[in-house]
Amino acid sequence: MSVSTPSVTELSLLKALWKDHPLSARELHARVEDELGWSFSSTRKTLERMLDKGMLLQRSVHGVLVYEANVDKVATLAAFAHDFGRRVMEIDSPLPVSMFTGSKLVDQQELAALEQLLQDWPLAGKA
Incomplete structure (x- = not known):
């Protein structure tokens, strides 16, 4: 499976979702607003792009659209x-x-998995 590299702004949204999910667009915006310094409409446009790329899942909870990292x-x-x-x-x-x-952002188990992925990366690129 190929993993696309997110943009810096996409990564900010993903990090918020990895820490706490599901989140509405407003909740996500509140978590990244200080870091990114942008408007709510920019958050919504980025979420739409991320949905199109398959980076996120969207569902309705009590009539509110919420997002999770995919x-x-x-x-x-x-x-x-x-x-x-x-x-x-x-x-x-x-x-x-x-x-x-x-x-x-990562616990010890994830750190070990990350180390393995980084060590195997050149091999993964040649497969």
């Missing part, structure tokens, strides 16, 4: 880290998992 957190973080290492830092070898130590 992408695996560890695989998405590995793709994002790999993309950052390759495009930004020009590193062709796997990134060290130590760069994620102390992260509030």
